[in-house]
Amino acid sequence: MAEACPRCGTEFLLGSRFCHSCGARRPEAMSATARADAADIAGLWERAVDRVRSLVEGISLENFVRKIRIPQWLHYLHFHEIKRWIGLPTASLIAFGVGLACIAGALLVGLLTVKTLVDWQAIQFYRAEWLLGATASFVAGILLKKPSGN
Ligand SMILES: [Zn+2]
Numbered sequence: 001m002a003e004a005c006p007r008c009g010t011e012f013l014l015g016s017r018f019c020h021s022c023g024a025r026r027p028e029a030m031s032a033t034a035r036a037d038a039a040d041i042a043g044l045w046e047r048a049v050d051r052v053r054s055l056v057e058g059i060s061l062e063n064f065v066r067k068i069r070i071p072q073w074l075h076y077l078h079f080h081e082i083k084r085w086i087g088l089p090t091a092s093l094i095a096f097g098v099g100l101a102c103i104a105g106a107l108l109v110g111l112l113t114v115k116t117l118v119d120w121q122a123i124q125f126y127r128a129e130w131l132l133g134a135t136a137s138f139v140a141g142i143l144l145k146k147p148s149g150n
Helices: 032-058 061-067 072-077 079-085 089-110 118-144
Strands: none
Touching: 061 072, 072 079, 079 089
């Protein structure tokens, strides 16, 4: 244990944990071996941090992107490419996509299995709602489409 208070310099009473004069906590005196251990641990920690940093720099996003080569055909899936291909304005194309998703939902409802008539009816309602959503979305797509010149 430390002999004198680091804050006010008063000598600690025997066996005390706090300074009787200013109330500061009595710090543990470091033995030589403890200090060496602390230095060792600090060195280990610094080396570990360095290693992690070099590792992270190694797998940075830039290297990652450079390694993965994007296939040539993938550019057909770009939004503007699809837009040009289908020939719809952006809002209509988004509505069209939502409509397709609703149809997919209506089809996926068919995967549910039921045992009772009430459940079966509920599923018919789900399906009808998905199809209504798809219809609304397609209609919105038609309405959002700018009229062609003629
Ligand atoms: Zn003190």
